[in-house]
Amino acid sequence: MDLTGKLQDLLGAAVGQGMVPSAVCAVALDGEALPVLSAGQALRFGAGGALLPAAEQVPAEPGTWYDLASVTKPFSAVAVLALVRDGLLDLDEPVAARLPAFAAAGAADPGKQLVTLRHLLTHTSGLPGIWDGWRQPLPDRRAALASLLSVPLAAEPGTGFSYSCVGYNTAMALAETATGTAWEALIQQLVLDPLEQDGDITFRPDPGHCAATECGTPDGRALVRGEVHDESAHALGGAAANAGLFGTASGALRFAEALRGGFPEILPGPLADLLWQDQLDLMLGPAAAEARTGVGYGQSLGLRIGQLGWMGADAADARGHNGFTGTCFLTDRQRRLSVVLLTNRVHPTRDGTGVVPLQKAVSEAVYAAA
Structure with missing residues (x-):
């Protein structure tokens, strides 16, 4: 056959x-x-x-x-890398430097000041996997994004691999802020x-x-x-x-x-x-060796x-x-x-x-x- x-x-x-x-x-x-x-x-x-x-x-x-x-995530990673290509984003700059709403949580959650775009795209930011804010009444997308960006870290950046949809949507918010253009x-x-x-x-x-x-x-x-x-x-x-x-x-x-x-x-x-x-x-x-033992595969940018x-x-x-x-x-x-x-x-x-x-x-x- x-x-x-x-x-x-x-x-x-x-x-x-x-x-x-x-x-x-x-x-x-x-x-x-x-x-x-x-x-x-x-x-x-x-x-x-x-x-x-x-x-x-x-x-x-x-x-x-x-x-x-x-x-969807690989498409998102390619879009973000295109913005890096154009000099509008930097993979290793702290996200808080360009995303005020993310930085606002820094006083109570200082680890957020260390999170970079590369962390977000590789699931090593320490952000949790999911955002439960959708369960609450949200008047519009702006309020939803504000809720998502306020989510506290679950671990210190760069200390482990944890698959995170929150991380990718944080990268989306960063891209929209840097360009003034909607994600779609x-x-x-x-x-x-x-x-x-x-x-x-x-x-x-x-x-x-x-x-x-x-x-x-x-x-x-x-x-x-x-x-x-x-x-x-x-x-x-x-x-x-x-x-x-x-x-x-x-x-x-x-x-x-x-x-x-x-x-x-x-x-x-x-x-x-x-x-x-x-x-x-x-x-x-x-921490990479331990992470690989638990994960069993590699992770690129996306x-x-x-x-x-x-x-x-x-x-x-x-x-x-x-x-x-x-x-x-x-x-x-x-x-x-x-x-x-x-x-x-x-x-x-x-x-x-x-x-x-x-x-x-x-x-x-x-x-x-x-």
């Missing part, structure tokens, strides 16, 4: 076993994209999680948009336009062409389709640095291949290299390195990212391949089966073929 047939069987089996309601997969080998594959139903359940009649269900197609969730516009101008995404990656998809996510969320939404699933990003207006982008498989593959090629349309070589270089030794110093649990056994040199909604991509310079797998595994509920076995099986099939 050829690779396309193997991948189609994997997607169909995952849908048939109830692992995911739908899945779309895109692969490039040595720069050549294979046909985009799809299986299952992009919309299967209605408000409250009730199974829809067959006539009202919507099949997944190669062009279906999926909520990328934390796969920055992503469009600095990343999506140069890569000619043509609507394949967007913060504002057509809901009718989107895979649905959760039915009944903690923030009170009966059915989420075409708006970001992540509560923090939703409270921040939908366009955030931790989550919020929607993408087709072909759009995400174009990003992965651009990453493999070094983003010549966007970044000079030394900055593009930072997306590939493991930063943990630099950021954590003596990307996971060799996260074999979902990337597969042969992917030690791969870079990529996964997302809570059941999305992932990876790219490998040595093996000259890129893999995108988009699912809506949180439809109708986030408490279903994990998608990691499918991600790993797809990746390993591609590596075997390569």
